[in-house]
Amino acid sequence: SVPGYNYEVYHSLGEIQSWMYHLNKTHSNLIHMFSIGKSYEGRPLFVLKLGKRSRPYKRAVWIDCGIHAREWIGPAFCQWFVKEALHTYQSDPAMRRMLNQLYFYIMPVFNVDGYNFSWTNDRFWRKTRSKNSQFRCHGVDANRNWKVKWCDEGASLHPCDDTYCGPFPESEPEVKAVAHFLRKRQKQIKAYLSFHAYAQMLLYPYSYKYATIPNFSCVESAAYNAVNALQSAYGIRYRYGPASSTLYVSSGSSMDWAYKNGIPYAFAFELRDTGHFGFLLPETLIKPTCTETMLAVKNITMHLLKKC
C-alpha cells in the first residue's frame, strides 16, 4: 500500500502520520484522511475513513488504537488492518464486501501525545500528557475519562495515579474529539472496536458494573466466533466475556460509553501476549498477532452485516 513501508516494525508518530498522508494521496478511491481535532500538545488527531464511496449512506465501524501510550501493538494493528484492506480489496470477496457495504473509521493513534512521549522519554507511559495545575504529575487515563459512571470504581481521583479519571468527564481533548465525532454519527456507527494490550482477551460491556447487556446473545456469539477465528490462525487462545468479570471493574471506559451511546457492538481487544514480553512484544510477533486479530475483526464485521 505504501512502497517500502514495513508493517512488521513499530513506527514513530511521525512515520505513522507520513504514512497516512501518503495513503490519502495514493488511494483516494478507498481512503480519506481527516482530522477530528487537536491533542493537548497541539497535534492533529487523524482518522482514516476507509471504504468504497458507493452510496450516500453506509453504516460504519469505528476502530481506535493506542488509547494507552505504551501499548504499541495497538497502533501496529491499526496500520496492518488498513494495509490488509487495501491489499485484499480486489482479491478477497469478504473484504470487498466489507469495504463496499461499510465505512471503517480508523484512528491509528488515539493518544498521540502519550505515544510520542513513550518513544522519546518513557517507554512505559500510559496516560495522556495534559498538565495538572495543583500536582506535578501529568496525564489522564484516556480510558477512564468518558462520561459513563465517570470516576467510580476502578478509576482514581488522584492526578498522579495511572488510572486518573481527570478533573471532569471528557476533560482530555482527545477523548472529547472522539466522543463528539461518535455522537454526531450515532446512527451510522454500528460497531466500536478499541485495541489495547496485553492480556489476550476480547471484552464487551459492561466494564463499570456486573450486569448483562440487553443484546447479550448477539454480542456473545460474535465474540465467541471471533476468538475461534483468531485461534484458527496460530492456536492462540483469547478469553472473552464482559470486561467487568473477565478483566476487572473499571468506570469511564470508551467501550462502555460507545455502548451507552447506542453502538450495539462495542468491543475492547487486549492483544498479545499474557506477560512473557508484556508491552515489549517483539517486532517478530507483529505479523502473527495482527494476522490472527484480522480474522477476529473480519468475523465481527461479517456478523454485523448478517444482522443478528
Place this chain on the structure above:
Amino acid sequence: YSYNNRYSGDKVIRLVPESEREAQALNAIFHQLKVDLWQPSSIFHISVDTVTDVHVPRNRSQILLSYLQQANIKYKIIISDLQKAVEKQSGLRSYRHRR
C-alpha cells in the same frame, strides 16, 4: 542505548496473591514503593488470584524482593533486566536505522 539506559537493572516481577493477607501486603508495598504496575492497571484491582505484573526500578527491586521473601509471597522474575528487553524489542533501533 535507548532511553538513556534508564531501565538498566529494572525488573518485571509476576505475583499471584494466594490469600487476602498477601493481596493486602502487596497493595501496601506497591503503594509505598510507587511501582509501575503493568497489570492490573491499579493496585486496587489486586486481590486473591489476580495475576499481577509489576515493573520495579533497580534501586527498589531489592527492597521489594526482600519484602516478598519475608512475607512469604511467591514471585517470579519475568524480566530480569528491562533495558535489555527494551533493546530487544528494537522499535527505536530499527527507527534509527530507517533514519
